[in-house]
Amino acid sequence: MQIYAWAFAGGIAGAVLMDLTETYAARVGIHSGVNVALIGRWALGLRRGRLRHADIAASPALPGEVTVGWLFHFLVGGGMVALAYPALLDLLGLSSALSVWLGGPLFGLATSVLPWFLLLPCFGWGLFGRHGPSGANALLASTLSHLPYGMGVGALVTLGTLT
Numbered sequence: 001m002q003i004y005a006w007a008f009a010g011g012i013a014g015a016v017l018m019d020l021t022e023t024y025a026a027r028v029g030i031h032s033g034v035n036v037a038l039i040g041r042w043a044l045g046l047r048r049g050r051l052r053h054a055d056i057a058a059s060p061a062l063p064g065e066v067t068v069g070w071l072f073h074f075l076v077g078g079g080m081v082a083l084a085y086p087a088l089l090d091l092l093g094l095s096s097a098l099s100v101w102l103g104g105p106l107f108g109l110a111t112s113v114l115p116w117f118l119l120l121p122c123f124g125w126g127l128f129g130r131h132g133p134s135g136a137n138a139l140l141a142s143t144l145s146h147l148p149y150g151m152g153v154g155a156l157v158t159l160g161t162l163t
Helices: 002-027 036-047 063-082 084-092 096-111 112-122 138-162
Strands: none
Touching: 002 063, 002 084, 002 096, 002 138, 036 112, 063 084, 063 112, 084 096, 084 138, 096 138, 112 138
């Protein structure tokens, strides 16, 4: 069970790496159009039974959406998703020694399906965010940002197996 605690922490660390990558990618013009307020707006909508929006950017702002967005991003999107990583390693009978350089980035790439097929369509932006904000490239931006996320998960899972 300790490995799951390391994975959760790795997910939070990976979410920080993801945010740093998104910040630098945006400086060179690669962005998804997603921001923490929209994530919070969507999460708050889930509490009210609303999964999908026609265009979340056109939905009215909600009180506390930025705070909820950060909490959702780190605790659910970061930590809880990372719990799948040690379970997947165990299921496939793989060593966590591969975690940092191979398994982690592959896991990060695999988690790219979450925005492509869940978050962005629920935002009303279609599969892969094709109908997102003008100038956004959600497919490329989410792929780039999920690689360091996976590396963070893989690094802490590996660290957890060494202690």
